[in-house]
Structures are given as C-alpha cells and as structure tokens.
Amino acid sequence: MGLGLPIVKRAVFDHNGRVDVDSHPQGTSVSVFLPVMENGA
DSSP: OOSHHHHHHHHHHHTTOEEEEEEETTEEEEEEEOOOOOTTO
16 A cells, blocks of 8 residues: 555645545545635634
C-alpha cells in the first residue's frame, strides 16, 4: 500500500472535510468533500 491516500485523508480531515472510498466490481472511486467558506467569514 502506498502512502498517498492516508496523506490525503489527513489533509482533508484537518480542513473539516471527508473522504469516501467506494469499491465495485467495475473499479474503485474516491470522493473528497471539503466545506465551502462563505465570503463574510
């Protein structure tokens, strides 16, 4: 296993985000969700 995904996961979590990994017979998908900061913040 490589270190890429754990590093991404840590960086995303540090920014209050989420990483979803979904595996299917056709392949695997990885989704990264990050919060949006409003202009007034």
